[in-house]
Amino acid sequence: DAKTTQPNSMESNEEEPVHLPCNHSTISGTDYIHWYRQLPSQGPEYVIHGLTSNVNNRMASLAIAEDRKSSTLILHRATLRDAAVYYCILTENSNSGYALNFGKGTSLLVTP
C-alpha cells in the first residue's frame, strides 16, 4: 500500500484557517485520497476525499497537487470543536472493498 506522511502535531488559533499537509509520493494513479478525523472519545469521522481535482464540502476543502504527490486539508475557520487527530489515507480504486490504513495522523490543537 502507498504510504502517507503527516506532521505529528499542529497548532492553530481559533477562527484562523488551518492547512494540514500530507505527502504521498508513491501514490498510484487510481488511489483515492481520504481524510478522516477523530475527536476525543469518539470514532473516526469522514471529512472529505478526492482523486485528482480539488474538492469542497461543508466541513473542509481538499487541495491536491498537480502531480498528486501531496495534498492539503483546509479548514477555513478553525473552531475549538475541530481539535482532533486528522488522518490522511490512500485507498485503491477497488470494487472489492478497501481497508483504511490510519497511520499516526496529525494531532491538531486549537487555542482560543
Next chain:
Amino acid sequence: KAGVTQTPRYLIKTRGQQVTLSCSPISGHRSVSWYQQTPGQGLQFLFEYFSETQRNKGNFPGRFSGRQFSNSRSEMNVSTLELGDSALYLCASSLGGRGYTFGSGTRLTVV
C-alpha cells in the same frame, strides 16, 4: 437517520474467555468493517464484510472472527482472550461509496 450502533459500549472479560461484539450499520449500508484501536498500535483494520461475505481481512490471528447477517448487521468474536486484546473496537459502515461512518465503539477490557 440512525447512525452506526455498537453494543455493548463497555465490556470486561477474563483471560481465556470469548466475547461477541455487535454492530448495526446505517440502514441500507451493506459494507461493514471492523477496527481495533489501542494506544500502542493505533487504529488497525480487522476485516470487512459485504453481503454476508468477508471481502478483506487484516493481519490478526484466527482468534478474531466475524460474520454478517442478511440484514447487514455484523458481529465479531474474539476467542481465548488475552490481556493484549484490551482495546476499543470500532465498526464502520458504507453504502459502497467512498466514505465510512463509524460507530462509537465497544471498549473491551481483559483482566
